[in-house]
Amino acid sequence: MSRPQPQKRATVHDIAAAAGMSRGTVSRVLNGGYVSAEARAAIEAAMSDLGYVPNNAARALKMRRSQAVAFVALEPHSLFLDDPNIGSIMLGANAALSLADHQMVSLVVESARDTERVARYLSGGFVDGAIVVSARTKDPIIRVISDLSLPAAFVGHPPDLDQTIPFVGIDNVGSARAITEHLVTTGRRRIGMIAAALDRDSGIDRLAGFRDALGPLFDDELVSDVPHYDYGSGVKGMRDLLEREPAIDGVFAASDAIAAGALEALREAGRSVPGDVGVVGFDDSTWAVRCQPQLTTVHQPAKEIGSCAAQLILRQLRGEHPDPGGQLLPTPLVLRDSA
Amino acid sequence: MSRPQPQKRATVHDIAAAAGMSRGTVSRVLNGGYVSAEARAAIEAAMSDLGYVPNNAARALKMRRSQAVAFVALEPHSLFLDDPNIGSIMLGANAALSLADHQMVSLVVESARDTERVARYLSGGFVDGAIVVSARTKDPIIRVISDLSLPAAFVGHPPDLDQTIPFVGIDNVGSARAITEHLVTTGRRRIGMIAAALDRDSGIDRLAGFRDALGPLFDDELVSDVPHYDYGSGVKGMRDLLEREPAIDGVFAASDAIAAGALEALREAGRSVPGDVGVVGFDDSTWAVRCQPQLTTVHQPAKEIGSCAAQLILRQLRGEHPDPGGQLLPTPLVLRDSA
DNA sequence: TACGGATGTGTGAACGTGCACACAGTAGGA
């Protein structure tokens, strides 16, 4: 009696009894099959009378399908702050799953406690698959998914641990190379980078692309590395670069938020953009159009990434085995005013 | 054969057989009860051997408890853009639920299609309760929750439809009054407001508080209303106000994002802040410290709001009936440089 | 000796579904 039972709800039995039919017929009304018009009418009347709603838990148990897919956001705290794209990725995934009549459920993992509980949740039959955002290689969630062979898709970077899990992302190296080349071809010569999150693939790859594009022009002294993809880091990073090389005339910021911070630091220092210094960002987030001047940047197709990840799951649920190589989406350059 | 069955997983039966025990004993190992040391050891060995994970769907069916609580975000598209607090609210709720060993699952409702599917999901026994963010009065989700008498809590504004559902929020009227009074007491005389979202309670209440605080100083001409709580709206709203009243010396922006936009418009117009014009915002979001000058604003305790909503659910799950009046959290003024 | 309580274990039923199967009636063709 300590735990009050939730109020009793109508079941197939109840509406079968009310309609004077058997459970089987009710089931056929719900799931298709031969049912006479009168029987259907009687049953539908009973259903709306008693306010019947099918019990998903029972259905999932029997069918071994829940029609739900998890969207697992690891370290969301930093994600929400650093990456304005996470919301768009979620909405993209939701839209795609929605079309296939699947429910997306987002789970956030902040603590070790969360990790364990989410692992239990994923293994428990409440979801048919999982989209995992920004996992680190070592993350225990990956092991669980791998052991369970739960249909999964990774967003952002490949799960080194299990090569059979597909992923979707962008070509960070190529995109960074392309936007850096834009700085070069517009005549910049002393080009620096504010590199962030060098403990993640995205951070490492953007730096690699930068170095790649500059070739002999590359100067180790002109790379300032900051911990996060955020505004504050941008301010700090830019001040740092200005101190090291006052003659700097081009900057590649590893994210739009960082670029926004860099603009602020440049304004402080009395440099004009793009006159004295050309600045480019990465993400094409809301930051890009908010800045003064608006940012030239790399467009991240966040919505498409989400929907692509969803497709990877749906395909696995249909029994297809997507090629494990992973999928890279195009990232067009967006030319605005900052470089 | 069109739909491949997910791979067969170990059940209590399997591990009972492997350990030479009965299902009952296995259940007792999992849920507590009298079990001898040897039996426990044998069963635990079998469990790790076979990689056993309990099936939540079956447990939920039998127990009528899923240990999961939904976090329903209505119109998340505008939320993610407008309200930087939604993430913090989520994390606050998750932390509180996590402590009670409940899984939070976020559901996103964008389309009519989503509404229906989420309603089904909520009624289906996959969750024990629901936290609903920013519902409008007419939202069909409210009806579903009400009909089901699913334990629920609303965030942000009271569900007019069903007064038995508790809510948690802030005193928008009082907070707006307080911050407006700050403008008055610091000597501003021609004070305007950029009011947003006048189709929501939050928008209406903030305007009411503003009017309240000004009393005879209030001038209808000095209110510019914009659709959303975002940066662009702030720029537009401020330009509008400057045109109507060039002598304006104080502005209450309905959100920090709007305030940031207003600062931009003021800079364009060559006004200094706080010298010529004092500007105050609302939310104490990341915008507040990013701006130049940093914003004087109203602190929204987003994390606490989330955790408070979670508590309201947990309390209902324990069988208590929280007073339906709702709960308003304190919103301290944060004095920075913009006014 | 007999009894009550504590400890340990097995068994059957139920949670609410969906599906395979069985059955009944009708119609059409060989």
Next chain:
DNA sequence: TCCTACTGTGTGCACGTTCACACATCCGTA
């Protein structure tokens, strides 16, 4: 006339779990 096909309906079982109950053993005490 019989066999088959199609439509419509009812019944039993299984999904994997928990819980109530029955049973079994051991101990201390009346």
